[in-house]
Amino acid sequence: MNSKKIFIVIPAFNEAKVIQSVISEVKSAGYQNIIVIDDGSADNTQEKAKELEVIVLRHKLNRGKGAATKTGIEAAKLLEAEIIVTMDGDGQHDPGDISKLIEPILEGNCDVVLGTRLKNTEGMPFQRIIANKIGNLITWFLFGLYVTDSQSGFRAYSRQAAEIINTRGDRYDYDSEVIREIYTHKLKFKEVPVKVRYTEYSMGKLQKQGFINGVKTFYKMFWKLIN
């Protein structure tokens, strides 16, 4: 496939410190179509991203990682993307893994490829492993599909899947809602092990997504089921 049809979507909130290195790494991996969504950052994430000549969209208000990802996917669809890859803006994902994610879609075997951190947990903090496993169980209980990393933001979607998947979650519940959509629409999916780089910076971010946010995510998922 023409690489012009592959788009990388990077939601970013207050990532001015690392966004340029993330973009540079993605470019070095051979992907030039990069969409950064500055989700209402208070720092100069937008300016830093623009310096590297990528498409930068800005949410005037912070709406959450899920909402920013969805905006990026909508933008990629408008730009006639055939494959859309989403990855976090804090540098925890290795752009070297993008090729592994898009390969099953290029071969026509899959609609969605989920990057999973839990097939290789080396270097992953223990409490993070437990939190992710709990997230997987809750996602399975509420939405009916068990995957090994329901909270991973490193994923690839075919154009068809991106058109079908319809989410309402603005925050971290978005990732689980995608699993629900895969199950509901019987989309073909595959889980591919990806590396995660737990740097001091990304670990600082992870601390902010701690227990309280986990409870909030569960509440939002449950609320949407009964509402």
Place this chain on the structure above:
Amino acid sequence: MTIHIYQIIVVGISVVMIYSGIESLVRGKSGQTLTKLLIRIFVWGGMSLIALFPSFTNILASLVGLQGNINAVILTVFLLIFLMIFKLLSAIERLEQSISELTRKESLEEIKKK
């Protein structure tokens, strides 16, 4: 019939709340609907009724099917509060989604212009 201070306070507040609801509807203020006004009359009117005629709770208890009149009142109030919270949370959820949708549309304008 002896009138206690708490009865005057409850009835006074109820009258003010119901009056302001009717006034909002008559003046066509945004956000006020007949349903909301009826709920307001039901809640505040009910409180006044119980304050003025405590024996009314016995009728309520037999209607609801509970033996204790206080239990009936607590259960009814609990259900009402639950419904109100549910409605409020639904409204907040819809607002949140509208804000996200607006924010998204605005940010995508740049691409659509090209």
